[in-house]
Amino acid sequence: MxxxxxxxxxxxxxxxxxxxxxxxxxxxxxxxxxxxxxxxxxxxxxxxxxxxxxxxxxxxxxxxxxxxxxxxxxxxxxxxxxxxxxxxxxxxxxxxxxxxxxxxxxxxxxxxxxxxxxxxxxxxxxxxxxxxxxxxxxxxxxxxxxxxxxxxxxxxxxxxxxxxxxxxxxxxxxxxxxxxxxxxVPAAVQGAWRVTRAGEEGEPSRLEIRQGFQQFEGRFSRGGRTFTFRDGRLEGVRLSFAVPAGNGRSERYSATVGRDRMNGEVRDGEAVVARWSATRIP
Ligand SMILES: C[S@@+](CC[C@H](N)C(=O)[O-])C[C@H]1O[C@@H](n2cnc3c(N)ncnc32)[C@H](O)[C@@H]1O
Structure with missing residues (x-):
C-alpha cells in the first residue's frame, strides 16, 4: 500500500x-x-x-x-x-x-x-x-x-x-x-514607460525599469534631469520606488500596475503630493 x-x-x-x-x-x-x-x-x-x-x-x-x-x-x-x-x-x-x-x-x-x-x-x-x-x-x-x-x-x-x-x-x-x-507573483514591469504627473505641463517624464522578479532598479527622467534608483519593489500588482526631490528629500512613487498602464500617487513623507500614471512604450 x-x-x-x-x-x-x-x-x-x-x-x-x-x-x-x-x-x-x-x-x-x-x-x-x-x-x-x-x-x-x-x-x-x-x-x-x-x-x-x-x-x-x-x-x-x-x-x-x-x-x-x-x-x-x-x-x-x-x-x-x-x-x-x-x-x-x-x-x-x-x-x-x-x-x-x-x-x-x-x-x-x-x-x-x-x-x-x-x-x-x-x-x-x-x-x-x-x-x-x-x-x-x-x-x-x-x-x-x-x-x-x-x-x-x-x-x-x-x-x-x-x-x-x-x-x-x-x-x-x-x-x-x-x-x-x-x-x-510580481507583475511584469520591465521596459520603458511614459510618465504623466497630474498638474505638470511640458514633456512627459520617462521611466526605465530593469526587473529582477519582485525587485527592480531603473532610471527616472523628469524636467531634463535623470535619477537612478535601486529600491524598486513589487508586491503583486503594487509597485513602488523613490527618487530624489532636492533638499535631501525624496519622493516615493507608488502605483497599481495593469498590463500596459500604471496609476498611482507620489508621496513626500506621508503626504500625497500628486497623482501619476504611466503607459508602456512599445
Ligand atoms: C513530497 S510529495 C508532496 C505531496 C503533497 N503535496 C504534500 O505536501 O503532502 C511530492 C509529490 O509529487 C508527486 N510528483 C513527483 N513528480 C511529479 C510530476 N512530475 N508531476 C506530478 N506529480 C509529481 C509525487 O508523486 C508526490 O506525491
Missing amino acids: KFLRTLACGAVALCASLAHAADVERTGGPYVPTPPAVVEKMLELAGVGSQDFVVDLGSGDGRIVLAAATRYQASGMGVDIDPELVEVANALARKQGIAGRVRFLRQDVMAADLSRATVLTLYLLPGMMASLRPKLLAELKPGTRVVSHDFGFDQWKPDRSVTVETQEKYDMTGMWTSDVHLWI
Whole structure:
C-alpha cells in the first residue's frame, strides 16, 4: 500500500533524492506528506480564504487542498503523477463532502492548468522547482500567492519565510522543523514607460525599469534631469520606488500596475503630493 511505501521510503528516499537534486528535473521526488502543522502554516502564510482557488502541484493524498477546502471553504485542484494517490485524494474529497469544490487529476505538474489558481502550493525537490519557475511566472496571475514547503526557486527569493516546529516528518516522530516560503507573483514591469504627473505641463517624464522578479532598479527622467534608483519593489500588482526631490528629500512613487498602464500617487513623507500614471512604450 501507498502509505506503507511512504513509511519505508520517506526520509531515506527524500535525503537520497536531495543528494542528487541537481540532476532531478523531470521528477518532483517521492511521496513524502507535509505534516499537518506545516500544512496549517502554509495556508496561514498564503492567507487562504473562501474566495481562493488553491492548486497543489504534486498533491499526494490531497491534504493541502482538502485542508484549504474544509478549514477555509476554498476551492481547488491537485495534480499528481501517481494514479493511486490521485484516487486516494478524490476518495477523501468525496468522504468529506467537498468533491464539488476540489478535484484531483493524474497529470504531470508541467502540464497543469494554472489559470484559476489564486494560491499555489508545492512540496517538490529543487530540480523540479527550478524547472517549474518559468511556467509559474508565465502562467500565474500577478498577485497569486505561491507557498512552498522547504524548497525554493534559486534566484527568485521568497517574500517571506518562516520555520515551523513539527512533531513528525518523513512519517517519523521527533523534533523536526520545516521551512515555509511565500512568494507573491510580481507583475511584469520591465521596459520603458511614459510618465504623466497630474498638474505638470511640458514633456512627459520617462521611466526605465530593469526587473529582477519582485525587485527592480531603473532610471527616472523628469524636467531634463535623470535619477537612478535601486529600491524598486513589487508586491503583486503594487509597485513602488523613490527618487530624489532636492533638499535631501525624496519622493516615493507608488502605483497599481495593469498590463500596459500604471496609476498611482507620489508621496513626500506621508503626504500625497500628486497623482501619476504611466503607459508602456512599445
Ligand atoms: C513530497 S510529495 C508532496 C505531496 C503533497 N503535496 C504534500 O505536501 O503532502 C511530492 C509529490 O509529487 C508527486 N510528483 C513527483 N513528480 C511529479 C510530476 N512530475 N508531476 C506530478 N506529480 C509529481 C509525487 O508523486 C508526490 O506525491
